[in-house]
Amino acid sequence: MSESLGVLALSETKELESEVKGKDYFAFSKGAKLSRPVRIGLWDLELARQNIQNFASGTYRSLPAKQLDKILYTLGMSFYCATDLQKQGDKKTPATFFELFVGNIFARELGVNPRKSVDVLNLDMKATLPTDFLFDLGARKCRIHLPVKLSTRERVVQVWAHQRVLDGVYGMGRFRGILVVGTETKAATETLKVTEICLPDQWSVYQMFISKLRRVYYLDVPARYAALGNVFPYIQVKPLSAFFNEKSKLLSSATD
Amino acid sequence: MSESLGVLALSETKELESEVKGKDYFAFSKGAKLSRPVRIGLWDLELARQNIQNFASGTYRSLPAKQLDKILYTLGMSFYCATDLQKQGDKKTPATFFELFVGNIFARELGVNPRKSVDVLNLDMKATLPTDFLFDLGARKCRIHLPVKLSTRERVVQVWAHQRVLDGVYGMGRFRGILVVGTETKAATETLKVTEICLPDQWSVYQMFISKLRRVYYLDVPARYAALGNVFPYIQVKPLSAFFNEKSKLLSSATD
Numbered sequence: 001m002s003e004s005l006g007v008l009a010l011s012e013t014k015e016l017e018s019e020v021k022g023k024d025y026f027a028f029s030k031g032a033k034l035s036r037p038v039r040i041g042l043w044d045l046e047l048a049r050q051n052i053q054n055f056a057s058g059t060y061r062s063l064p065a066k067q068l069d070k071i072l073y074t075l076g077m078s079f080y081c082a083t084d085l086q087k088q089g090d091k092k093t094p095a096t097f098f099e100l101f102v103g104n105i106f107a108r109e110l111g112v113n114p115r116k117s118v119d120v121l122n123l124d125m126k127a128t129l130p131t132d133f134l135f136d137l138g139a140r141k142c143r144i145h146l147p148v149k150l151s152t153r154e155r156v157v158q159v160w161a162h163q164r165v166l167d168g169v170y171g172m173g174r175f176r177g178i179l180v181v182g183t184e185t186k187a188a189t190e191t192l193k194v195t196e197i198c199l200p201d202q203w204s205v206y207q208m209f210i211s212k213l214r215r216v217y218y219l220d221v222p223a224r225y226a227a228l229g230n231v232f233p234y235i236q237v238k239p240l241s242a243f244f245n246e247k248s249k250l251l252s253s254a255t256d
Numbered sequence: 257m258s259e260s261l262g263v264l265a266l267s268e269t270k271e272l273e274s275e276v277k278g279k280d281y282f283a284f285s286k287g288a289k290l291s292r293p294v295r296i297g298l299w300d301l302e303l304a305r306q307n308i309q310n311f312a313s314g315t316y317r318s319l320p321a322k323q324l325d326k327i328l329y330t331l332g333m334s335f336y337c338a339t340d341l342q343k344q345g346d347k348k349t350p351a352t353f354f355e356l357f358v359g360n361i362f363a364r365e366l367g368v369n370p371r372k373s374v375d376v377l378n379l380d381m382k383a384t385l386p387t388d389f390l391f392d393l394g395a396r397k398c399r400i401h402l403p404v405k406l407s408t409r410e411r412v413v414q415v416w417a418h419q420r421v422l423d424g425v426y427g428m429g430r431f432r433g434i435l436v437v438g439t440e441t442k443a444a445t446e447t448l449k450v451t452e453i454c455l456p457d458q459w460s461v462y463q464m465f466i467s468k469l470r471r472v473y474y475l476d477v478p479a480r481y482a483a484l485g486n487v488f489p490y491i492q493v494k495p496l497s498a499f500f501n502e503k504s505k506l507l508s509s510a511t512d
Contacts, residue, residue, distance in 0.1 A: 120461050122464065125460070130458075155411065155414075157417045158413050161417035161420075161462075164417070165461055168464070168465030201383035201384070202385060204383060206417075208378065232381075
């Protein structure tokens with residue numbers, strides 16, 4: 001991570017034209033290569049470097065939300081952007097890094113390591129379903145189903161579908177679904193204009209007819225998703241930093 | 257389609273080592289480019305060319321199943337393989353062709369054109385959900401939900417999830433889910449060994465806990481999926497040619 005920060009500190013940057021209301025973006029550049037869009041208001045290399053020890057020790061959790069947002073965004077995006085400048089079209093490595101980055105944060109907050117598959121025991125049948133992270137918090141406690149995506153696009157229905165399987169096999173809400181996403185921004189190849197791709201109507205349909213996700217956390221929250229918290233079926237979409245404050249409520253209350 | 261058949265008739269072929277029991281494969285080649293694996297027992301360029309008029313007129317439906325299997329396989333795979341030899345890594349064009357190929361077959365058999373989205377009307381909410389093909393067979397009749405994929409891999413859960421949404425919005429089974437897939441074979445980049453990637457346990461879990469698909473039709477049926485018809489939850493996986501014979505039963509009976 002600090003290696004990626006080092007690479008980016010030495011890279012040139014290029015301002016991008018933003019079509020996302022209230023958000024401005026730039027990209028790192030190296031020759032003809034351009035990183036994905038980076039949000040100006042959330043990228044803070046200096047702050048991230050100063051707090052990399054606090055991140056490692058866990059003391060970062062008590063920082064003010066605005067600083068926490070910047071640190072999480074900068075650390076989470078750094079590897080992604082550095083890879084953009086080094087390789088062409090490599091999607092798997094940054095996705096794996098981001099998954100481990102988020103999995104590690106939650107593992108430390110929850111005090112337990114996750115697993116990545118679940119046994120589906122059903123009368124005479126035994127199957128193993130590969131999933132995103134699952135956290136077992138102990139007997140008679142809820143469990144956490146933590147899918148992690150750099151961005152969602154059209155594949156996101158998978159998250160609600162896996163939540164549905166967990167609800168069916170283990171009982172409604174026994175696993176609490178918490179989706180963590182990086183950003184939904186994209187720069188057009190030709191024009192370099194930055195747009196944010198959101199499908200709030202589809203999310204509402206999934207939340208009503210497939211299963212319930214308890215939270216969706218973002219590094220860079222799209223406004224159209226944040227607004228889903230105010231209308232039925234009330235999908236709660238927040239910055240990842242919010243998890244640190246609402247963690248205990250989220251794990252104990254049956255309704256929130 | 258006849259253009260693709262022409263290109264392939266002039267192309268060199270290369271035998272591939274098959275790790276799929278009872279099935280042999282070759283690939284078309286052009287310079288360093290290699291098409292995806294083609295099943296020797298199902299590819300029949302001559303038969304396909306002879307019957308392209310029967311396909312266009314619809315009279316092909318009364319041919320013996322074995323001939324029909326070969327014609328459907330050869331026509332369905334021809335564009336895919338021809339594209340492999342002409343472009344590099346183009347996934348979208350062949351997928352679109354295959355979707356239209358299958359959509360056209362069903363539109364003619366069902367006597368109605370499909371649509372590609374559905375209105376989700378729910379009290380005060382109105383949203384449009386993009387889907388695969390949907391066929392409206394008329395008042396008080398069942399409707400058809402027809403997802404089409406060249407191969408399924410890890411994205412297949414989407415099919416059961418969309419079926420679940422349709423069940424939730426319009427009533428259980430009002431839309432009958434029929435999935436049509438090309439093949440599940442893949443040649444390893446280095447060794448060129450052909451394998452068939454199947455996840456039958458996951459399919460069973462989806463069929464039990466997300467929704468019910470009525471049929472899965474393949475151009476080249478994987479044996480491990482065909483076997484799912486004999487065990488709970490009885491997923492019926494058959495060659496696409498079977499649709500022509502069981503069509504009326506499939507549209508009228510409530511249980512099959």
